[in-house]
Amino acid sequence: MSKHHMPYAAAFRQQMVDLVHAGRTPEDLAKEFEPSAQTIYHWVAQADRDAGTRHDGLTTAEREELTRLRRKVKQLELEREILSKAAAWFARETGSLPDKGSNS
The missing domain is CATH 1.20.5 (Single alpha-helices involved in coiled-coils or other helix-helix interfaces)
Known part of the structure; x- marks a missing residue:
């Protein structure tokens, strides 16, 4: 069973997204920081939707x-x-x- 975390700060999520865009993989970031790779993938996808580079969701x-x-x-x-x-x-x-x- 997964444990429930308080939401991560927006600045922290943005740093993870920036690191992925700079070439780091979510798997590497997950090993170094607490959020899972899947969570980081979701943050990147949402950031891309917000930036207009993805159109597969809200x-x-x-x-x-x-x-x-x-x-x-x-x-x-x-x-x-x-x-x-x-x-x-x-x-x-x-x-x-x-x-x-x-x-x-």
Whole structure:
């Protein structure tokens, strides 16, 4: 079972990426430093996406926006559900149910 690490500092990740771009292999860096070679490969791939040299995934900015939008959608769905329940409650309390044909 792998142990969970705190995220590495952005400056450290950038140094690893720079060393790979300078010719060092992720395997050599993994022996010298703590992160695995696979982790370093992922950092290099993400840095390349962010720089526009790879197009096989989302950039960091796109990933952050997607996360933000998913949170927003979840919040809006929750608010809509609450409002729907509140409208049904008020309709029952006042005795005025909306027509079945309405979409409100």
